[in-house]
Amino acid sequence: MSGGLLSIEQAQARLMAQADASRIEDSESVALAEADGRVLAEAVCAAVDLPPWPNSAMDGFAFRHADLSRQPLPVSQKIFAGMHPGPLQPGSCARIFTGAPLPPGADTVEMQENAELLEDGRVRFAEPLPVIGRHVRPQAGEARRGEEVLARGTRLGPTELGLAASLGAGRLRVVRRLRVALLSTGDEIVELDQPLGPGQIYNSNRYLLHAWLRRLGCDVVDLGILPDDPAQIRTRLDGVAGADLILSTGGVSVGEADFLGQILREQGELIFWKLAIKPGKPLTCGQYRGIAVIGLPGNPASTLVTFALLARPYLLRRLGVERLEPLGFEVPASFDRLTASSRREYLQARVNEGRVVLHSNQSSGVLRGATWADGLVEVPEHRSFRAGEPLRFIPYAQLLA
Numbered sequence: 001m002s003g004g005l006l007s008i009e010q011a012q013a014r015l016m017a018q019a020d021a022s023r024i025e026d027s028e029s030v031a032l033a034e035a036d037g038r039v040l041a042e043a044v045c046a047a048v049d050l051p052p053w054p055n056s057a058m059d060g061f062a063f064r065h066a067d068l069s070r071q072p073l074p075v076s077q078k079i080f081a082g083m084h085p086g087p088l089q090p091g092s093c094a095r096i097f098t099g100a101p102l103p104p105g106a107d108t109v110e111m112q113e114n115a116e117l118l119e120d121g122r123v124r125f126a127e128p129l130p131v132i133g134r135h136v137r138p139q140a141g142e143a144r145r146g147e148e149v150l151a152r153g154t155r156l157g158p159t160e161l162g163l164a165a166s167l168g169a170g171r172l173r174v175v176r177r178l179r180v181a182l183l184s185t186g187d188e189i190v191e192l193d194q195p196l197g198p199g200q201i202y203n204s205n206r207y208l209l210h211a212w213l214r215r216l217g218c219d220v221v222d223l224g225i226l227p228d229d230p231a232q233i234r235t236r237l238d239g240v241a242g243a244d245l246i247l248s249t250g251g252v253s254v255g256e257a258d259f260l261g262q263i264l265r266e267q268g269e270l271i272f273w274k275l276a277i278k279p280g281k282p283l284t285c286g287q288y289r290g291i292a293v294i295g296l297p298g299n300p301a302s303t304l305v306t307f308a309l310l311a312r313p314y315l316l317r318r319l320g321v322e323r324l325e326p327l328g329f330e331v332p333a334s335f336d337r338l339t340a341s342s343r344r345e346y347l348q349a350r351v352n353e354g355r356v357v358l359h360s361n362q363s364s365g366v367l368r369g370a371t372w373a374d375g376l377v378e379v380p381e382h383r384s385f386r387a388g389e390p391l392r393f394i395p396y397a398q399l400l401a
């Protein structure tokens with residue numbers, strides 16, 4: 001704890017424990033083309049050997065390696081991809097193309113660039129001669145029939161779908177979509193079809209989160225905007241049915257119009273509140289009538305950072321994903337930090353010529369910095385440093401998927 005605030009690791013651990021206790025067990029079968037972004041509910045095992053038969057990795061000539069001592073070799077057959085060749089005549093070679101099955105009896109391929117076609121139609125191979133097995137993709141070299149190739153809990157993306165397709169898996173069993181009830185709070189927040197009145201701002205968090213939740217494969221029920229009125233918030237929460245998570249923004253700090261924590265404390269359970277991070281300090285986590293609640297702070301950059309670092313891994317863990325740590329890498333800072341911060345900071349940053357540079361406006365109320373940035377840079381708490389200090393940079397590509 002840092003001055004009564006939870007560290008991000010403590011908050012993540014508590015959220016993961018909550019997620020583990022409420023993993024989604026239901027699954028559905030979906031066509032491969034519809035499976036992008038979903039999470040496997042059961043492992044994918046190879047239904048066939050991959051490749052199903054030995055084949056050539058090159059355009060060239062296939063032969064038995066032992067016959068190289070007898071070269072030049074006559075060409076006894078020509079094998080294109082998709083053909084089903086008969087056995088190789090002993091002492092000969094076969095003209096072969098990439099992806100074509102090796103004829104029984106052949107064990108090696110030499111690429112055509114290293115082969116010379118003689119006047120009499122025979123082929124001589126250039127030194128150095130290939131080693132046995134060269135340019136042959138062996139049967140089951142990628143996967144043996146029955147072998148697990150994608151584990152349960154794997155998040156499916158283009159590469160996983162490609163692999164499943166190469167095994168002929170036309171449908172996959174995936175965890176059912178999470179149902180997220182999305183709620184925006186604040187007397188000042190208006191929808192985009194309204195003209196802005198005095199003191200009002202447009203609801204940006206709704207669009208940020210809705211798009212992100214869709215990418216995470218969630219079904220989103222939009223509960224709209226609620227005023228800063230505890231009775232109305234409670235009534236709306238009471239009306240939520242069948243959601244796995246209530247995700248709200250705003251109304252979580254200690255201002256006089258911040259009611260979510262209060263409602264959870266009185267009518268539900270407040271699991272934690274307030275983190276030692278910047279932006280994003282007043283994150284609220286709890287449950288209301290048995291439904292998990294995550295209340296993100298309303299400032300758009302705070303919403304972004306807390307969703308990326310806490311809500312996103314929580315949602316994925318509920319779907320059964322184990323590997324959640326976003327890949328980051330260390331980049332030397334381009335700036336000094338002469339006064340240590342008591343909270344860990346996540347700043348909008350780019351990597352430029354091997355150094356991490358910051359957007360000029362790091363206000364938690366500002367989203368423009370995030371559209372400029374390629375990721376977040378983590379600035380450790382309680383540490384001052386000079387330019388050159390290695391800092392962890394987490395690309396948005398890791399977080400926004």
Ligand code: AMP
Nearest residue numbers: 184203204205250251252253297298299
């Ligand atoms: P709050 O967490 O309610 O104290 O809000 C913090 C800041 O975020 C205030 O400036 C709010 O106006 C702003 N804010 C809250 N909700 C939204 C929203 N949905 N879209 C844009 N800004 C918001």
Ligand code: MG
Nearest residue numbers: 185186250251
């Ligand atoms: Mg508010």
